[in-house]
Amino acid sequence: MATKQHELAVQIRQRIENGEFSDTNRLPTEDQLIEQYGVSRYCVRGAVAILAEAGEVFPVRGSGVFVRERRSGNYMPMSAANGFTFDFAKHKVTSTIQELALVRADAQLAKRMKCDEDAQVWRVVRLRTVDDLPISFETAWYLKEFVPMLNESIAKGSLYAYLRDDLGLSFGFTDRVIRMGWLDSLSARLLHLHEGDPAICIEDDAFLANGRLFNASHSLYHYNNAQFYSVASMR
Amino acid sequence: MATKQHELAVQIRQRIENGEFSDTNRLPTEDQLIEQYGVSRYCVRGAVAILAEAGEVFPVRGSGVFVRERRSGNYMPMSAANGFTFDFAKHKVTSTIQELALVRADAQLAKRMKCDEDAQVWRVVRLRTVDDLPISFETAWYLKEFVPMLNESIAKGSLYAYLRDDLGLSFGFTDRVIRMGWLDSLSARLLHLHEGDPAICIEDDAFLANGRLFNASHSLYHYNNAQFYSVASMR
DNA sequence: GAGTGGTCTAGACCACATT
DNA sequence: ATGTGGTCTAGACCACTCA
Numbered sequence A, B: 001m002a003t004k005q006h007e008l009a010v011q012i013r014q015r016i017e018n019g020e021f022s023d024t025n026r027l028p029t030e031d032q033l034i035e036q037y038g039v040s041r042y043c044v045r046g047a048v049a050i051l052a053e054a055g056e057v058f059p060v061r062g063s064g065v066f067v068r069e070r071r072s073g074n075y076m077p078m079s080a081a082n083g084f085t086f087d088f089a090k091h092k093v094t095s096t097i098q099e100l101a102l103v104r105a106d107a108q109l110a111k112r113m114k115c116d117e118d119a120q121v122w123r124v125v126r127l128r129t130v131d132d133l134p135i136s137f138e139t140a141w142y143l144k145e146f147v148p149m150l151n152e153s154i155a156k157g158s159l160y161a162y163l164r165d166d167l168g169l170s171f172g173f174t175d176r177v178i179r180m181g182w183l184d185s186l187s188a189r190l191l192h193l194h195e196g197d198p199a200i201c202i203e204d205d206a207f208l209a210n211g212r213l214f215n216a217s218h219s220l221y222h223y224n225n226a227q228f229y230s231v232a233s234m235r
Numbered sequence C: 001g002a003g004t005g006g007t008c009t010a011g012a013c014c015a016c017a018t019t
Numbered sequence D: 001a002t003g004t005g006g007t008c009t010a011g012a013c014c015a016c017t018c019a
Helices: A004-017 A030-037 A041-053 A107-113 A152-156 A159-166 A185-190 B004-017 B030-037 B041-053 B107-113 B152-156 B159-166 B185-190
Strands: A057-060 A064-067 A093-104 A120-130 A133-143 A171-182 A198-208 A213-221 A228-233 B057-060 B064-067 B093-104 B120-130 B133-143 B171-182 B198-208 B213-221 B228-233
Touching (some): A030 A041, A093 A185, A107 A133, A133 A185, A159 A171, B004 B030, B030 B041, B041 B057, B133 B185, B159 B171
Antiparallel strands (some): A057 A064, A093 A120, A171 A198, A198 A213, A228 B171, B120 B133
């Protein structure tokens, strides 16, 4: 569902990319945006907050909202979790499926996913590439309770888009843990690295808007090809 | 500056920790909190958002605001950047100073910190431990323009608290990049690891509320003792 | 002093969960 | 049908920047 704030953020972003503010590097004032779009200050501030969280602008009290320089390298956003395909919409994303099977949760997975032991779970193992570089080796589990059907065609594309648009699931939040991991022989071969090499490891637990966990995953990232970006608030 | 929202978040957190809601695992409704504290809905929702961002509660439309289980391990928050000492207020934090010197920026640092070459910069190298475990080897730079004085006594404690409370600086946001790094002989020795070992590397660029960069840093984290946590929105 | 973003209030309507 | 959180509006006052 697109709110007014999100739509406004998209429009402002468009104007930034068109270079409309490149002379002063400042957005119009809040009052001007209210005027231009016929919306309330709440919406304008919400849209600016979306852009600020993405590191595209920063507001300074008393001065205005400044457009930030675009970061040069390729970074993956740390604070978003809308799926690989969405988060890297501007890049060429591919997924090579290593495994797609309906399995029963073992004790460990059942504990993590807060489901019954022997509950049915889709297990999906994929190699992900961005702009033709191998980025990550991902193992993901989806509770069949929420995802009745899954196949290779879906898993090759945007699995999250399928869940949202076709199954009607609405997402809430994702718990994310970042730590060091180590490659086994399969992940090393696929990432063009060596067994035992280090990898940045991200464990995600993804919840629906109603607070139910529906997806857990474990991703090992290529130590040269992947780096992450986030902007942290200091208030 | 403590806003009403932050004060309210602290009070609600206190009640959670006292176990007041442990029967239903739900906070009072927004209307009840408005009633209990005599504040507006804006404040109540702001306070809940603060707790939700920290992973302590999650709101479900139509149902209420649920208290989450406390995470078991020790994680460092990824989305906060208020300094080590603050972010781990509940832990025993120590900093061993390896170097504290007033130096001139070289070309590389000047570019990163957007200052003149030869600008004066405090260079602070510290080993940080949490609960007596070596956690990270940190190299930080502070522009003398904003930090006229610095000494070992300050750097051993909470440098950020000094900047905020004594120098009156007000912080804005921090750009953060996470990637893989590798230990040199000094950092390896201090972290009780080996030269060439991998480390999670975090590069921070910290900005004041007026958008001026005042601090850059480079931290190498112990691959066993450090892990990070964040909760990502999926809207 | 004029103009900017930050916090706060009061009130309306909407989307969703539960009874 | 009721109650919950989510979005949106209008308006006030405050903190800060800059001429």
